[in-house]
Amino acid sequence: xxxxxxxxxxxxxxxxxxxxxxxxxxxxxxxxxxxxxxxxxxxxxxxxxxxxxxxxxxxxxxxxxxxxxxxxxxxxxxxxxxxxxxxxxxxxxxxxxxxxxxxxxxxxxxxxxxxxxxxxxxxxxxxxxxxxxxxxxxxxxxxxxxxxxxxxxxxxxxxxxxxxxxxxxxxxxxxxxxxxxxxxxxxxxxxxxxx
Amino acid sequence: xxxxxxxxxxxxxxxxxxxxxxxxxxxxxxxxxxxxxxxxxxxxxxxxxxxxxxxxxxxxxxxxxxxxxxxxxxxxxxxxxxxxxxxxxxxxxxxxxxxxxxxxxxxxxxxxxxxxxxxxxxxxxxxxxxxxxxxxxxxxxxxxxxxxxxxxxxxxxxxxxxxxxxxxxxxxxxxxxxxxxxxxxxxxxxxxxxxxxxxxxxxxxxxxxxxxxxxxxxxxxxxxxxxxxxxxxxxxxxxxxxxxxxxxxxxxxxxxxxxxxxxxxxxxxxxxxxxxxxxxxxxxxxxxxxxxxxxxxxxxxxxxxxxxxxxxxxxxxxxxxxxxxxxxxxxxxxxxxxxxxxxxxxxxxxxxxxxxxxxxxxxxxxxxxxxxxxxxxxxxxxxxxxxxxxxxxxxxxxxxxxxxxxxxxxxxxxxxxxxxxxxxxxxxxxxxxxxxxxxxxxxxxxxxxxxxxxxx
Numbered sequence: 237x238x239x240x241x242x243x244x245x246x247x248x249x250x251x252x253x254x255x256x257x258x259x260x261x262x263x264x265x266x267x268x269x270x271x272x273x274x275x276x277x278x279x280x281x282x283x284x285x286x287x288x289x290x291x292x293x294x295x296x297x298x299x300x301x302x303x304x305x306x307x308x309x310x311x312x313x314x315x316x317x318x319x320x321x322x323x324x325x326x327x328x329x330x331x332x333x334x335x336x337x338x339x340x341x342x343x344x345x346x347x348x349x350x351x352x353x354x355x356x357x358x359x360x361x362x363x364x365x366x367x368x369x370x371x372x373x374x375x376x377x378x379x380x381x382x383x384x385x386x387x388x389x390x391x392x393x394x395x396x397x398x399x400x401x402x403x404x405x406x407x408x409x410x411x412x413x414x415x416x417x418x419x420x421x422x423x424x425x426x427x428x429x430x431x
Numbered sequence: 432x433x434x435x436x437x438x439x440x441x442x443x444x445x446x447x448x449x450x451x452x453x454x455x456x457x458x459x460x461x462x463x464x465x466x467x468x469x470x471x472x473x474x475x476x477x478x479x480x481x482x483x484x485x486x487x488x489x490x491x492x493x494x495x496x497x498x499x500x501x502x503x504x505x506x507x508x509x510x511x512x513x514x515x516x517x518x519x520x521x522x523x524x525x526x527x528x529x530x531x532x533x534x535x536x537x538x539x540x541x542x543x544x545x546x547x548x549x550x551x552x553x554x555x556x557x558x559x560x561x562x563x564x565x566x567x568x569x570x571x572x573x574x575x576x577x578x579x580x581x582x583x584x585x586x587x588x589x590x591x592x593x594x595x596x597x598x599x600x601x602x603x604x605x606x607x608x609x610x611x612x613x614x615x616x617x618x619x620x621x622x623x624x625x626x627x628x629x630x631x632x633x634x635x636x637x638x639x640x641x642x643x644x645x646x647x648x649x650x651x652x653x654x655x656x657x658x659x660x661x662x663x664x665x666x667x668x669x670x671x672x673x674x675x676x677x678x679x680x681x682x683x684x685x686x687x688x689x690x691x692x693x694x695x696x697x698x699x700x701x702x703x704x705x706x707x708x709x710x711x712x713x714x715x716x717x718x719x720x721x722x723x724x725x726x727x728x729x730x731x732x733x734x735x736x737x738x739x740x741x742x743x744x745x746x747x748x749x750x751x752x753x754x755x756x757x758x759x760x761x762x763x764x765x766x767x768x769x770x771x772x773x774x775x776x777x778x779x780x781x782x783x784x785x786x787x788x789x790x791x792x793x794x795x796x797x798x799x800x801x802x803x804x805x806x807x808x809x810x811x812x813x814x815x816x817x818x819x820x821x822x823x824x825x826x827x828x829x830x831x832x833x834x835x836x837x838x839x840x841x842x843x844x845x846x847x848x849x850x851x852x853x854x855x856x857x858x859x860x861x862x863x864x865x866x867x868x869x870x871x872x873x874x875x876x877x878x879x880x881x882x883x884x885x886x887x
């Protein structure tokens with residue numbers, strides 16, 4: 237139930253996470269409770285299976301891509317720090333960013349970082365380019381069996397054509413940003429955390 | 432060595448006498464009044480004192496939190512506030528600011544934002560997994576097990592907590608165990624004796640008497656305070672009573688006010704003994720494990736039972752598993768296919784006095800019962816809802832959902848379509864396929880539509 241969960245989280249850890257992510261003290265403890273309840277193996281880290289156990293996430297067409305975003309390259313476990321770092325991308329953008337650490341650059345929940353998170357959903361091999369093949373794969377995840385290969389191919393071609401400005405038949409992050417510059421990223425990629 | 436023996440015998444004698452006194456008090460003051468359905472008022476006084484104490488504790492904790500602001504407040508609210516828009520609404524909004532003139536349909540890369548946000552929201556807080564663990568309390572009720580973020584607040588609070596531990600473990604627990612033993616022994620002995628009688632009205636009457644008195648004793652054994660509402664809708668013979676399921680104690684709660692034919696799997700051990708003796712005095716429906724797989728056989732047995740109007744109404748929990756009493760999950764359609772009148776019942780426990788939910792992943796039956804017996808009390812409300820039957824043009828699934836909604840509405844519970852079986856099993860692929868289909872129609876639906884309609 238999470239009754240002992242908060243005692244496993246030390247004050248120093250909470251302070252560090254607060255500085256890094258901008259979450260408040262109570263938000264961090266509540267999210268730790270959640271982390272703990274997802275951690276069925278009780279080993280202080282979440283595996284992909286732990287995420288898959290959430291039914292609403294399991295039926296999400298991009299569920300696997302979202303889960304993947306939590307895990308650093310080549311790793312199978314994510315600890316609480318990593319969990320919070322990823323969630324921090326979805327904090328709403330505020331004007332007075334208390335957590336802006338001048339040495340680390342932008343806060344995790346800046347517009348650019350939110351866009352980069354979305355970019356990474358498409359960029360399967362993390363080479364900072366969305367190729368036609370990658371776009372097709374992600375599209376296939378989203379539509380399932382309902383659209384033919386040819387139709388999906390033409391959709392992918394059209395999308396790349398519109399976005400690609402340097403003619404390399406791939407979408408780079410800056411091209412991605414340009415295409416979506418009018419989209420309200422701050423609102424659409426933010427979650428309203430309570431207290 | 433010889434001098435020790437008389438002393439020891441003396442000690443044993445004293446212990447035996449004390450035990451006899453204890454037993455007569457218990458029987459005289461609790462068991463007998465319980466059997467006659469009379470209340471001597473002890474439980475009422477106990478509950479009143481308990482309520483006052485918990486209110487005081489809540490105030491102290493709140494005051495303590497104001498003084499020490501780093502103490503996290505125990506809030507039963509969710510972690511996040513969600514948008515409730517549909518896929519179409521949300522993706523539509525996303526696309527509106529897109530420079531390309533879309534007029535509905537076609538893919539844009541920002542579509543992924545919708546799935547991404549939904550996914551992250553569900554990682555932080557979802558509707559399903561929270562139903563399989565105990566509900567969080569709004570304020571601490573002085574039980575260690577519900578202690579979420581207790582830090583030391585005051586001496587007085589700790590003393591009251593300590594006193595509570597003593598009362599619950601050293602006074603209430605032995606008392607409750609005694610009552611449970613008496614109750615169950617009475618059930619086994621009583622039903623076996625009644626079972627020796629030939630079939631007759633007298634036998635049925637005696638059987639009902641034995642069952643009800645046993646459950647009443649067991650209810651006392653949990654300091655159960657039950658408020659029944661709308662007793663005029665009580666299930667009648669030949670009917671099927673369905674209720675939301677939180678724990679095995681639901682049976683005690685229900686059977687305190689009526690007699691039912693139980694339905695369930697045959698068990699071994701103590702449960703098996705109880706099952707076999709119960710069925711001697713009146714027909715219950717016990718299935719072998721192998722029978723349960725054959726849905727037609729199960730349906731047939733239940734149909735035969737309710738066709739016989741002299742038999743007691745069947746008691747079924749269509750969720751198929753224990754849920755934590757904050758919601759009602761999918762009702763399995765089996766019970767709604769066999770015909771007959773359905774008598775829905777809503778049961779809502781007050782978690783402040785004791786958490787009735789059986790988390791079978793965390794506790795086995797014995798440790799669960801111990802937790803029950805060391806809680807403050809079991810306080811609950813039970814509503815009998817008006818009988819329902821399947822209407823024309825309604826299939827079993829729709830009927831089941833209708834009954835589920837009625838129960839959820841009455842009990843103040845969240846009405847979910849998710850299967851309680853998700854506690855242990857993976858969700859079906861078909862749900863993901865539904866989502867994919869819905870999204871596909873947003874990309875190409877309009878093209879197909881235009882193609883079929885032709886030029887306007």
